[in-house]
Amino acid sequence: MGVGGHLSGGGFGSLARKYGLSADNVLDAVVVDANGRLMNRSTMGEDLFWAICGGGGESFGIVLSWKVRLVAVPETVTVFSIIRSRNQSAIELITKWQEIAPVLPQNLCLHGLMQDRFPELGMTKQNCQEVSWVQSTAFFGFSTTSIPTEQLLNRSSNPHYYLKAKSDHVQEPIPRDVWESIWTAWLEKPEAALLMLDPYGGLMSSISPSETPFPHRQGNLYQLQYYSFWYENGTAAAEKRMSWVRGLYKEMEPYVSKNPRAVYVNYRDLDLGTNELDGNVTSYEKARVWGEKYFKGNFKRLAAVKTMVDPDDFFKNEQSIPPLPAAKI
Incomplete structure (x- = not known):
């Protein structure tokens, strides 16, 4: 894309x-x-x-x-990456993050805000780096500021790189015991991949759901993204990785949006359904099955x-x- x-x-x-x-x-x-x-x-x-x-x-x-x-983007922005394991209160941090991240000010001043409102993170000055906006993009892409920003222009791809992704929207904080269960049952598996949480709120909550086709605005705390990457060829490797994504997605069903279970169209998911022809054109009723989840x-x-x-x-x-x-x- x-x-x-x-x-x-x-x-x-x-x-x-x-x-x-x-x-x-x-x-x-x-x-x-x-x-x-x-x-x-x-x-x-x-x-x-x-x-x-x-x-x-x-x-x-x-x-x-x-x-x-x-x-307008600022001349410098502050970026940081803090890694916490389960033994370092990672579950407690995730549980509290759900309540804090969506209500932080739109202009994230992370130096004071995170220490004042999220002291459990244990962030110090040494964790933070001030970089240009372009450098911050490279940081999030490569997890380091040492990569030249010119690498962002490198459009080469690995032909043996595979990906399966799904998404969800969370409207109520997920309880701590659920995160404990998810961590044990899913995130500690050998084939475990990536579960990402992206906060909503801010300007997103002030825009009408019908302003654009993207309807996921007010009432959503954050978006969940399920990713699995693999390099091995063959159906066995693919099924193992995709089963992890599909299994965790099913496990999360009680804790995410409902009627419909809303997803983000840029993470296309053919598991939701595919089109069928009605004569020479696509069936509207069949397409509603997946279409109303996206839109x-x-x-x-x-x-x-x-x-x-x-x-x-x-x-x-x-x-x-x-x-x-x-x-x-």
Whole structure:
């Protein structure tokens, strides 16, 4: 996925609590539709522009370019990485983090705030590094500030690199005993991978769920991401890694959002369901199974836009937005 995919799926990032999603900052785009027409925001109309800013641009056309609002970033930012094991109160830290991270100010002044409001972390001045914003991006990508920032431009990939990912949204703090159970049953397995917690709140909570197709705004404390990476070839290695992700995802079901169990479209998950054809076009009813998990109440509006701009369903894939059936138009 390049920047175009990031933007068209919403684009959650480390500045989302301060500036919103990447898609919240899109000003214009150039799209080619199924009829070969080249359109910008004024000629495509606000409905299609709304749809591509978080609804997955590939369902509606080919997005050739984006115009994005620039935001101010400080000359220096503070980054840190603190590792705590289970014997070093990691579970207690996670339990408290759930309540603190989503309500911290949008401008995270970590020096004083973390010591004052999260003393259990035990952070010291030596843990912190002041770097430029670009260097901080390299830090989060490579876990060190010693890597030249030019490495961010390296687009080479490993052909033997595999990934399975899922996501969830947490609306109530998960109890400590649940984290204990998860740690023992899942995170200590040899095939265990990565469980990431990304805080919401801040500006994210002040934006309407219908402002863009990305609906996961108010009422969510944080997003859970389940990742498994592996390099081995063959189905045995793949099944072992994917079983871990799927098993932990199932285990977390009682503690995450419900009706629907909401997920983030940029972590595409074909386990949720795939499209089936109804005649020559994608079945709307079948697509609702996965579509409402990604987009909640915005899914029907996305299908209405699809009906308007691509009624013959030229742009389709396993989880593309379908047109509405004739009875629902």
